[in-house]
Amino acid sequence: MKDTVIKEKNVKIPLYVTAYETISQWLKEGKYKAGDKLPGENILAEQLQVSRGTLRQAMLLLQEDGLIINHQGKGNIVLSNQDMSKGGLEKVGNPIVDFCIQPVDRVVTSIGFQPATQKHQQVLKLRPSSVVAVIDITYYCGETPAGFAMVYMPHEILDSSDVDLEDTDTVYRYYTELLSSNGLYSDTKIRLGQARERLANILCIQEGDPLLLLEEVLYTEYDTPVLSQKLFFGPDQHELSIRRKNDRNTIKKLE
Numbered sequence: 001m002k003d004t005v006i007k008e009k010n011v012k013i014p015l016y017v018t019a020y021e022t023i024s025q026w027l028k029e030g031k032y033k034a035g036d037k038l039p040g041e042n043i044l045a046e047q048l049q050v051s052r053g054t055l056r057q058a059m060l061l062l063q064e065d066g067l068i069i070n071h072q073g074k075g076n077i078v079l080s081n082q083d084m085s086k087g088g089l090e091k092v093g094n095p096i097v098d099f100c101i102q103p104v105d106r107v108v109t110s111i112g113f114q115p116a117t118q119k120h121q122q123v124l125k126l127r128p129s130s131v132v133a134v135i136d137i138t139y140y141c142g143e144t145p146a147g148f149a150m151v152y153m154p155h156e157i158l159d160s161s162d163v164d165l166e167d168t169d170t171v172y173r174y175y176t177e178l179l180s181s182n183g184l185y186s187d188t189k190i191r192l193g194q195a196r197e198r199l200a201n202i203l204c205i206q207e208g209d210p211l212l213l214l215e216e217v218l219y220t221e222y223d224t225p226v227l228s229q230k231l232f233f234g235p236d237q238h239e240l241s242i243r244r245k246n247d248r249n250t251i252k253k254l255e
Contacts (some may be wrong), residue, residue: 183221
């Protein structure tokens with residue numbers, strides 16, 4: 001056991017991995033933005049104190065993650081500061097936070113209650129006498145509104161989970177934990193809409209401005225709906241990604 005510990009202590013991270021992580025961090029910090037050309041191989045290799053062969057290995061990893069692309073004659077161009085290897089909209093999560101170009105550093109949450117409308121009864125499979133919690137969440141990057149969520153959740157789900165409905169921070173924390181629950185799946189639609197007066201005021205934009213809307217219902221693995229929501233994305237503040245892939249067995253050779 002002692003020998004094993006000694007060997008683990010002596011394990012070194014390959015230089016190309018270190019170079020990859022350094023460049024990835026530069027992109028996340030905004031040192032190079034989408035569309036920018038990275039410095040040439042000689043300059044980068046010198047900055048990172050690695051060989052050109054090591055640098056090229058790091059570049060291949062960045063290309064695989066969808067962060068850069070190599071154009072012959074132009075060099076390496078930055079595609080995104082989002083790590084595509086982490087997945088995209090195909091995974092249930094909080095897209096307003098996950099795909100915001102700048103870090104979301106503040107949320108404002110409010111909660112109210114109303115009788116279940118006919119639509120809520122149908123979508124959330126509720127009885128006519130049911131009560132629905134209406135949770136409004138505004139996301140901010142600094143002082144700039146980045147997005148807005150209207151979440152509708154059966155009151156009985158919050159009540160059975162002992163959520164303190166007087167504490168909006170607790171409500172938001174429960175909502176985010178619910179989004180990461182195992183087995184959760186969604187029925188999701190994305191469309192372009194227009195900002196109505198209330199939403200325009202919240203997001204500090206003009207009434208009638210185009211706005212990206214994601215509308216979905218989330219279900220447990222037992223097909224039980226747990227919430228429906230509408231997510232509105234602030235203009236020019238999000239970069240949504242979807243990991244699309246063909247089944248290798250169905251690809252036919254083009255002739």
